[in-house]
Amino acid sequence: MQVVFAQLLSIEVPMDIATINQRLLEGKLNNEVMFPHLFRLHQSAFVFPIDFGLEKLPQDPGILLIRGPRQYGKSTWLEGQVVDTIKTFGPGNAFYLNGDFIPNMEALSNELFKLAVSFPVKAKVKRIFIDEITAVRHWETALKRLVDNGTLKDILVVTTGSKATDLRRGAERLPGRKGRLTRTSYLFTPISYRNFHKVCHKVLKKNTLHAYLLSGGSPVACAELAATGRIPEYVIELVRNWIEGEIAKEGRHRSALVNILKVLFRFGGTPVGQAKLAREAGLANNTVAQGYIELLHDLGCVVPAYPWDLQKQHYVLRKPCKYHLVNLLVASCYDPNQVRSTAEFDQLSADQQGIWYEWAVAQELQRRSSLRGHEILKPLAFWQTKNHEIDFYDKEEGFIEVKRGKSNPLEFAWFPKQFEKRTLRVINQNVFTTTQLQGINLEDFLLEKSP
Numbered sequence: 248m249q250v251v252f253a254q255l256l257s258i259e260v261p262m263d264i265a266t267i268n269q270r271l272l273e274g275k276l277n278n279e280v281m282f283p284h285l286f287r288l289h290q291s292a293f294v295f296p297i298d299f300g301l302e303k304l305p306q307d308p309g310i311l312l313i314r315g316p317r318q319y320g321k322s323t324w325l326e327g328q329v330v331d332t333i334k335t336f337g338p339g340n341a342f343y344l345n346g347d348f349i350p351n352m353e354a355l356s357n358e359l360f361k362l363a364v365s366f367p368v369k370a371k372v373k374r375i376f377i378d379e380i381t382a383v384r385h386w387e388t389a390l391k392r393l394v395d396n397g398t399l400k401d402i403l404v405v406t407t408g409s410k411a412t413d414l415r416r417g418a419e420r421l422p423g424r425k426g427r428l429t430r431t432s433y434l435f436t437p438i439s440y441r442n443f444h445k446v447c448h449k450v451l452k453k454n455t456l457h458a459y460l461l462s463g464g465s466p467v468a469c470a471e472l473a474a475t476g477r478i479p480e481y482v483i484e485l486v487r488n489w490i491e492g493e494i495a496k497e498g499r500h501r502s503a504l505v506n507i508l509k510v511l512f513r514f515g516g517t518p519v520g521q522a523k524l525a526r527e528a529g530l531a532n533n534t535v536a537q538g539y540i541e542l543l544h545d546l547g548c549v550v551p552a553y554p555w556d557l558q559k560q561h562y563v564l565r566k567p568c569k570y571h572l573v574n575l576l577v578a579s580c581y582d583p584n585q586v587r588s589t590a591e592f593d594q595l596s597a598d599q600q601g602i603w604y605e606w607a608v609a610q611e612l613q614r615r616s617s618l619r620g621h622e623i624l625k626p627l628a629f630w631q632t633k634n635h636e637i638d639f640y641d642k643e644e645g646f647i648e649v650k651r652g653k654s655n656p657l658e659f660a661w662f663p664k665q666f667e668k669r670t671l672r673v674i675n676q677n678v679f680t681t682t683q684l685q686g687i688n689l690e691d692f693l694l695e696k697s698p
Contacts, residue, residue: 267343268362271329274338282326293470295446297324298697299436300618304328306372309428310390310404314381314411314623315435316547316574317489318482320466321407324435325378328405336371344375346382346408355380356389363398373402381408407435409489411624412545434547434617434624437464437574437610440693447473454589456690460603461592463575463610477588478579486580490546497542503530507539508581511549511570515602516638516649518554518567518631540570547624548574550613555628555640562626571609571627578606601651604689605638608649608674611693612641619643619698635661637671643698649689650675656684 262280270281279286288294297320301313315321325343332341342362349355359375366373380386386406393399411434440459448455450473461478462468467485468478491501506528510519513527521533530536543549552569553562572578579586584599586592592600609627616625630637630646639647646669648659654675662671663683672685672692679686 264344264348264358268365271333271342272339272365272367274333276330276333282330284323285326285330288323291470293446293473295438295466295469296442297436297438297466298618299433300430300620301433304332304374304405305403305428307428308373308399308401308403309431310394310399311406311428311431311433313405313407313433313435314547315407315409316465316577317409318465318467318485318576319435319437321409321435322378323466325376325405325407329374329376332372332374339365339367340370340372341374341376342366344377346377346379346386349383352383352385352389355383355386356392359389359393359404360398363393363402366402375399375402375404377404377406379408380406381410381412410493410545411547430620432623434613436614436617438466438469439464439614439697440611440690441695441697443469444694451589456693457589457592459693460575460607461579461586461589463577463579464614465576468576468579472589476590478576482576483580483587486576490543490548490577490580493542493546494539497538499539499542503528503535504539505581506530507536507543508572509583511572512578512581512583512602514570515598516569516571516605518569518629520567523567524570544624546574548572548577550609550624550627552609552627552629552639554631557630557640562628569627569629572606573610573613573624575603575606575610578603597651601649604651604674605649607689608639608647608692612639612644612647615644615698616641635665644672645669646671648673653677654686655679656681656686659684 267281270276313321329341329343342365344358349358362375390404443459443464444455447458447469451458458472462472468482471477471479471482491504494501494504510524510527521537525531525533525536528536540549540551550571550573552571553564554566556563584595586595612627613624617623628640630640637646638649648671650673652675654673654677656679659671659673670683670685672687674689674692675686676688677686678688
C-alpha cells in the first residue's frame, strides 16, 4: 500500500466528531479542518511511502486491528482511508471516531450504535474508522456486544491503537468476532530504510544511514532530520509523553522506567537475566522489572531475544535474554548521551554505535516479520554455545551477526564446521563472500527489498 506521510505536528482535533461525521454523511470533505494530519501532509517537503502489509481495505465486513507506536503515521493513514472511502464509494459510506476523545466503554458503544444505524440504505460499503481505540479502557467489550447483537454485522470496523496488548497476546480479545477476513491483525511498521533513502539521500548524503537510525523510521522524525539535521525537542517530548503516560496509567513510575532503559543501553546486545536487570535498575525484584519490560513490549518499544534451540526448535526461556529496543525513536528519546543529530551520533564510541546497529537489525527483522504476517511483536532469537554466539537467528532470514567494525571470513571459520548446510550473514564494514559466509554492510542489509 503506497500511502504517503510527512512532517506532522501533534495537534488537537479542531472540529468535533459529530460535525465531522455529519459532513462525511453529506460527502463534504475539507481536510484542513476535518483531517488536520492530511492537511499538513500536503504541505510537507518530505513525503514517504509506507507499506505495513495491508495493500487495500477489504470490502467485506469484519474488524481490523492495526497497532503501532505514536508518531509513526497511523492517524494520517486512517484519515486518508476515510477520505478515499468517501471519494470512491460516495457520501455516507464511512464514519470516523477518535478514542482519545471518548471517555469510556459506554460512550464508545453509544457512538458506534449511532453511526451503525446512520448508513444510507444504498451505501456501497459501510466502514467505521476508530483512531486510537486502545485509549478507551475495555474497548473490546463494546465491540463484542455490538457484534453479538448484530449491530456491526455488515460493517467493516477499522481500528488503530498505540498499545498492542491485544495483538501480542493472540488478538483473542475478540474471539470469533472479527469476521471472515483473511487477516485481521497488523503492526504499523516504520518507514523502511529503502523508502527513507529514496526521499532523503539527496539531502542527507553520507549521513542518511545514521539519520535513519536516530529517526527509527518515524515520519515526523525523518522529516525533521532531513529538513533541519536534528530531532527537535518537541518530537522528543511527544514520544516521552506517550510512553510516560502509559506508564502512569499502569500505576508505575517514570524513574523506574528511566532506570530500566539505562540498563538496556548499558548492556546493549548482552544477555541479561531478570534478576540482574532488576538489580542493575535498582528495582525491588525481577517481577517488578519484568512488569516494565512487558509494558514496553506492549507499546512496541522493546522485544526480548531468547536463545534458540535448533534441535528442538523453540526458545530457551530459562536462560538470560537480550532486550532489543525495536523502536529506535524511543531509543533516541531516552539515550543517556542525548544524541539528536548525525554529527553527535558520529561522536559515539564504536561500542555505543554497535548497540544502535544491532537494534537497527532487530527493528528491521521485526518489520519484515510483520509484513510476512507472523505473530505481532514476537520475540527474536539468537544462537549460542559455550564457545560461540550469533546475534540473530530467524527462520526466513537465517543466521545474522552484527559488528560495527570490520570482520573477515577467518573470524567465522568455525561456522562451516558447526553448520554444514547453513549460511551466515555478517553485517560489518567489509564485503566478502564464501560458500557459507557473506559479509554485508548495514546499509545494504536495510536496502534489501521487503518481503
